[in-house]
Amino acid sequence: MIRAVIRTIDMLSxxxxxxxxxxxxxxxxxxxxxxxxRYALRDPTSWAFDLSYILYGALFIMCGAYTLSRGGHVRADILSRRWRPRRQAMLEFVLYFLFYFPGVLALVIAGWGYGMESMAIREVSVNSPVGVPIWPLKMLIPAAGVLLTLQGVAEVLRCVLCIKEGEWPPRMHDVDELEDQLKQLHTSEQAKGIHS
Structure with missing residues (x-):
């Protein structure tokens, strides 16, 4: 049951x-x-800056839960990475409740007010004369907070499983870093060379 909940939340993320x-x-x-x-035709657009920060902002905030589900966030685990998995899970379990959930709860609550206020006045960008709407971006803040909260629940459940079983449950896998792919390729080529 716990694994099914983790998988469902991971799939949503x-x-x-x-x-x-x-x-x-x-x-x-x-x-x-x-x-x-801008450079070839000497006719810059009035919307490019707005496009860049709105899309980058949306990408950044809405992919946070996905990154967490893959264990991709930067960690300050200088000491704990040498610990046994069960002890790591106990520490992470406590830290999620002390720091993570209060932070994302603040993001949801403050983001909701911020987004609703922006939507109520149909806020537009002041950076260009086009007046690109930015209220949809601000409405993504509480949505991202909800997704991060759900993913936090999945991470706490991972901790519970690790505490019970003594090892971390596997994470979903869908993307490899290029250097990991190159290492695997090099290892397989070395193995072929040994068998030849």
Whole structure:
């Protein structure tokens, strides 16, 4: 049952993270267009700056839960990484309740007020004459807080399983870093060389 809950939350984080990852493609196309028209045609757009910070902001905030689900956030585990998994899980369990959940709860509460106020006045960007709406970006703040809260629940459940079983449950895996792929390729080539 616990593993099913973890998997469901991880799948939700994955779906949202993958959906918002498309912001990178749109951002790349938009900025490339801006560079072309600015320097080749000498006719800069009035919306490129707004596009860049809105899409980057959406990408950054909405992919946080996905990154957490993959164990990709930076950790200050100088001492605890040498500990046994059960002891690591106990420490993480406590830290989630002391620091993580209060932080994301503050994000949800403050973000909700901030987003609703922005939506009520239909806030637009002051950085360009186009008046690009920025209230949708601000409404993503509480949504990201909710996703981070759910993923935090999954991480606490991972801690519970590790405390019970003595080892960390496996995480979902869908992307490899290039250096990890190169290491695997090098290792497999070495293994082939040994067998030849």
């Amino acid at each position: 994955k779906s949202v993270g993958h959906a918002f990852a498309w912001c990178i493609v749109i951002l790349t196309l938009g900025i490339s267009y801006e560079v072309f028209v």
